[in-house]
Amino acid sequence: MTQPNVTLRGPEVPNTPGSLDPVFTVEDLSVFYGDYEAVRNVDMMIGRREITAMIGPSGCGKSTVLRCFNRMNDLIPGAHIKGKILYHEEDLYGDHVDPIEVRRRIGMVFQKPNPFPKSIYDNVAYGPRVNGMKKNMDTVVEEALNKAALWDEVKDKLKQNALSLSGGQQQRLCIARAIAVKPEVILMDEPCSALDPIATTKIEDLMQELRQEYTILIVTHNMQQAARVSDRTAFFTADVDSAGVRHGRLVEFDQTTRIFTKPSDKRTEDYITGRFG
Amino acid sequence: MTQPNVTLRGPEVPNTPGSLDPVFTVEDLSVFYGDYEAVRNVDMMIGRREITAMIGPSGCGKSTVLRCFNRMNDLIPGAHIKGKILYHEEDLYGDHVDPIEVRRRIGMVFQKPNPFPKSIYDNVAYGPRVNGMKKNMDTVVEEALNKAALWDEVKDKLKQNALSLSGGQQQRLCIARAIAVKPEVILMDEPCSALDPIATTKIEDLMQELRQEYTILIVTHNMQQAARVSDRTAFFTADVDSAGVRHGRLVEFDQTTRIFTKPSDKRTEDYITGRFG
Amino acid sequence: MAAGHNRATAPGPNRSLARSRPRYGEAAIKVLLLAAALVSIATTLGIVAALLEPTIEFFSEVSFGEFFGSTSWGPLFSPPAFGVWPIIVATLEITLIAVIVAIPLGLAAAIYLSEYATTRVRKIFKPVLEVLAGIPTVVFGFFAFSFVTPLLQDILPFTLDPRNALSAGLLVGVMIIPIVASLSEDAMSAVPRSLREGSFALGASKMTTSVSVVLPAAFSGIVAAIILAISRAAGETMIVAIAAGFKSIFTFNPGSEMATMAAFIASAGSGDAPVGSIAYKTIFAVGSLLFIMTFAMNWFSARMVKKYREVYE
Amino acid sequence: MALLSTPRSQVDLVGKGRPIREHLFRIALLSSLAVALIFLGLLLAYTLTEGWPRLDSRLWENFPSVRRPETSGVLSGIAGTLWIIGLTAVMALPTGVLAAIYLEEYADNTKWYNRLIELNIANLAAVPSIVYGILGLGIIARWLDFGFTVMTGAVTISLLVLPIVIISAREAIRAVPPSIREGSLALGATQWQTIYRQVLPASIPGIATGSILALSRAIGEAAPFLMLGAATLVRFNPDGVWSSFTVLPLQIYNLISQSREEFHILAAAAIVVLLAILLLMNSLAIWLRNRYQKRW
């Protein structure tokens, strides 16, 4: 086997297997779009104040699984799950659970930066406002922009339209927007794939910062990125069943160092060594 | 430097630097979209019956340059070039040159398979028909499908709509369609990025086959793929000029083995070792 | 375990995910929106209700056989004649003339706008087509009657009644050009660029690409546009009332005056047929027939669109 | 190595006389568009020259008169048309936009009733306006007992333009990228908050444009009023929704039907007024579209 070409975060990895303090516990999760079972039988745990990366070839269901964590899939007609996702022991799909409350607690950043066509200030203030927060908005906005490492760049033009920012700034604005509602978890679906290298580096640095306070889940198609930033990695792939239908599967879930140095599954090894994908 | 994680095609690489028999010679090419100079000062050569790969981060102008080779950029209002592209010593952008004739000689396969909403047969026969070929269409279609390694899979359903094929089959159909007009060169813009691993492998095998007869240029964002299939590699990147505008540039152009083992430019090295992109 | 030490940033496990405050407003709004959407259903029910009773009464007095089996129409004459064919034929003939005018012109205009015109040209011409689409049909009628018919009477070798199917049909055709053009253009613009590029990359010219790739790919949308245009033409009232007249004899001669179904409804409906009389019920019977015809066409169109929609994208 | 090179003669990239056919095709397309536009021009020129002698303040300051065609005007028609359009705007636009929001944002179109609503709207858009006249006569004037009043006319016309408003509003709403909705929902906004604060503001220009075009269709309608027996000689302006009225297109229809030449000139002049109102509304729509249209 060729040695995988990765730079691993060495010293900062804080968790040994035993020390995982789960925010989410996924038990035998299958996700359906109508009759089509897009993802099958996933079991994994997301540790508190860790960065968990989800990697795998296109169409293996990474986004699908990610969007289960804040119930974004509810919005797709016909989408439903089997199995369980526990959020601090509470069933995320329980009857009494309000998906809107879930999304407030579990923020999300998308692949393409999607700022609202409003001012920078209003973008950040939007979340607190819809959640009924009224006072000290200025403070909230400043704090969020600060955490997203954007404050210095935009503090003089808060009233300017957010669409006038560069791609990387827009993505950081989206992160600020997510932070402003004070979530516990932030989900990120390929947050850097539309950005240039410099912006990518900034976002990666930012993730390291945020990790002090937030639990982060990131989907990426860039293995180097997964290796650079994450504590744990889940590797997904898709296989074809006897009826010829493709289903996504979790192949391996482990500490990132292990996945990239001693994967226990042949498919993981093939993938990270670039033999396919 | 970490060793790049690539599998190189060893023995079959036929060309030593001196043996390049150029089909295209690119001289100081700059490409503009209106006033915006998307790509600057490219010099390269495309060798006959070789596979040349173009790699680089998103937005660096790979597609832009590729589309100059069959004058597809003519279709974009405002797009124009400076510099020269010679096709067998003839200026591809000369006054007397008919872009339609150029496209007949230089085929193209796109990122997303784009079969016409017609039967499989009509898809393949489309090119020969618009080029005024009338007789022996059945033979032409069979031959093209054969070369594209698709004949066995579709020979019983030639009248079926092409959209009923799987993604990988559709992409091979698009290759067959390009072959049917008997071009000399085939341009491919990320032909596998919408495909699953198995389909990708098939297309890569097919490219090796086609290399016996055709000159192939491929854009890919997958470095492993470039390393696996190509003879020569051009590495592009984008840099920002003093006015803050991004321009694509050719950083390095060399035999694939050299690019992946001993790149002469720091940026190439960073890119292939996954430090950015 | 460090859970919950900083409540502001991490709500933690101790706060339930249940609804923090009730949201009756959301439900009320949804009901309101649904109610608005149901107005359209109520409209259809209203139309059916308005048409149904008199139509049933009509057919209890006049047999289906007479209605569809005879070619003599004159519900207000004595003895009344209820063979509906003359007005159906007139409707179809005027619609046909209109379609012959509008389909080639409309489609050609659509191809031009979608495939050839630059963004700037398109930005100018689309609104102009919209203006054409908004011109009141009385105006077209006036123009047909007082300008086009005299002109045609001068240049055509055969005689043309002062009111005739030909000039009415021509103007109905002009009226529906924008419908055909603008909806077909929408359908063609929706054809993915990748298909065009695929065709160009094979050495096809612009004309070949437009005709043999874009047109077929936009087929279902174009059919829908044409069917909508046909139903507009078939139901057009003012142009035919002004320019084609009310003579309901069974003829195919486009130079002669003829009454369409809509023209009959307009003249009889604004006239003095007493409520409850058979003549009055005839208005509703013809109205029902017209309604059913447009309904059938649109049902067909919806099926076409559905059948071919998946073909691309 | 030179042996492997393609001979120079094979590399002839000159075209083969294709351009002529291509040019003819292009010209054919362009002239088709031109035919439609020439018609429009001819029509405008014709009505303008016909109506020119009467295009003065008499037209919009006087009520119609059968005794003195020379002082006769169409004031009551203009006023009636404005009343109808105003009321239609008030009734049809909100209903249409709300229905469009329902269909785009809430309706699950795997449900049969939502598909029925959609099919029904497409169908209503094609129902001839004279049939709406029957609806107005049978249901609104008689059954609901609204009589032959401004209200009846406005309700009928509202129902007539409703499908057009819904269809164009849906298009405008659909043009708002899903990423905006996802962004909002992911922040814990409710669905209505998302619509009210993100989707609607972003689609307002499109909705306004579509609405204006729908209303400009309503302005020209005459057939339903024919069925409603709207009075033809109305020498007063409506003073409320329960007043009698006439509308401009109906007045034009009646003027055309008069035998005296003066009235035909008057009809042409009235048409110019109607077209002027129409062009004004269309220009407003275009201006709105160019000014506020968002490119995502």
Next chain:
Amino acid sequence: GGGETGTTADPGAEATSGAESAPAAAALAGEIKIDGSSTVAPLIQVAAEIFGEEQPQVKLAVGTSGTGGGFEKFCAGETAIANASRPIKDEEKAACTAKAINFGELRVATDALTVVVPKENTWATCLTVDQLKKIWEPGAEGKVMTWDQVDPKFPKEDLKLFGPGTDSGTFEYFTEEINGEKNVSRKDYSPSEDDNVIVQGVAGAKGGLGYFGYTYYEENMDKLTAVQVDSGAGCVGPSAQSAQDGTYTPLSRPLFIYPNVTELKRPEVTAFVDYLVANIATIAKDAKFITLNPEQEAKLKTDSASLKTQAG
């Protein structure tokens, strides 16, 4: 200047004086809906116009739904006055009674249905009722297509027929008088509510023939010739004279309005009817109608007076 009177500027005084200075009798207001025959409409429209100049607050809406349509709305209580080019039918009376609507009949003018041919037509100066029947009876449909079939002495010119729509009182009256039964007619003629089309159609075809109310003929005397009609007592042309004295038979006919008695309780409706009756001669002349002869006018006055007493 009269600035000295400024001392009386006290709001109460001003209000009182305002009330006093309002003309007690004149200013009427309200809406009067009238609908019915399009033949009668011009007469009522002229009356409405002149009356409207004196009483601008009274809103007169005149519709032209045809005689039957007018009665329909009238008997549904939707209009105050119905215009009619024929007397009310029994069914229509029944409909009115069912809704408890009392009405009166007032003959307001006379019409002479005029048969017209183009100026180029030199042969048909006078047609007998039989000849007209030959042209218009249902049996002629598709058969009597040229003038020589009507009378061998006439040239072989194509017969092009124009007439009012089947839903008009004019059509009903003409068919009854010529073909012997209401609404019995050949169908292959060009019907039109729009008399202008009849004028243009007849004037534009050498063999054209049409019929409509006398008013339209008067307006288009330059283009059309009125055919004399022979009902056995010799050829008589349509004119005010012949219509009034009854010699223009069988095509002269009375025109009516039917006011709703209950509506007459409204002062503005009474005022309008009064005005119409008082000025009937001028109005009819102004509207180019054939005026009533003195006896007919006297009857109109007594009829309207008795209606007013009914209304109380």
